[in-house]
Amino acid sequence: MLAMDVVDTLRHAETLVERELQGDARRARLKQRLREIYATQGIEVPERILDQGVAALEQQRFAYRPTPPSFQRSLATLWATRARWGRAALFALGALLLLGGGWWFGIRLPAERARVALQAELETGLPGALRAERERVLAATEAPEARAEADRLVAEGEAAARAGAAADARARLAQLQALRQQASLAYTVRIVSRPGEPSGVWRVPEDNPRARNFYLIVEAVDRDGRPVEVPVTSEEDGHRATVSRWGLRVTPEEFERVRQDKLADGVIDRPVVGVKRAGALRPEWSVDTTGGAILRW
Structure with a gap:
């Protein structure tokens, strides 16, 4: 234990070791310094203990060597510091x-x-x-x-x-x-004939200002007179919608016939212009029509 204390004393006196521990000729001065250090503490150290301490310091017998880095060391470090x-x-x-x-x-x-x-x-x-x-x-x-x-x-x-x-x-x-x-679907197509509502309109095509297109305003109704919504595509802009009322394009002669009929007494005598039977895809028209349509008027 005393030899270990000697080594510890030498280790803490790094300047002394570097200056004195450089060969056999100077070991005596180092040992003398050690005797003085222990004498100031009231401790008498035998000569063999001083020799053992100096030798142990040179051999690093009591020096701590850290474990080299490894996976096991990392695991141990983690375990030791787990509280943190x-x-x-x-x-x-x-x-x-x-x-x-x-x-x-x-x-x-x-x-x-x-x-x-x-x-x-x-x-x-x-x-x-x-x-x-x-x-x-x-x-x-x-x-x-x-x-x-x-x-x-x-x-x-x-x-x-x-x-x-x-x-x-x-x-x-x-x-x-x-x-x-x-x-x-099964429905009847008839001309709209109610006060305040038009039964027909005409349009001037944008690409032919000198022409006129004539339309009868029609509606689809079932056998009880209730509106039936059907798919209709506008020939003006290609817009397709499901509606119960639309403008049906007819010849100028057909348009004029209906106009005169309504002007006579305010009533259209033959309002039905087409019949759509179940199983058929399109109505059967009783007027001269191209089948073209408009959705706005």
């Missing part, structure tokens, strides 16, 4: 788990379910719905043009589903449903 960083790490881990769980259950899992549902819809749902709707169309009408239109929409819808274009496939399905509804 453990709470913060636990909080960070909890926050990470909370965020990860929110992302998984709130975003990733719903997105995966939506992807699987969309894939199933594209592979079986939409093609099956398209074919089923085609059968409903064929059951509602025997018109060759309706069959041809239904076949076209089914082919385009199935091609869109195979390409992954679900929106296009759904659009074709909606058109099939509209075709079936159009074929199932």
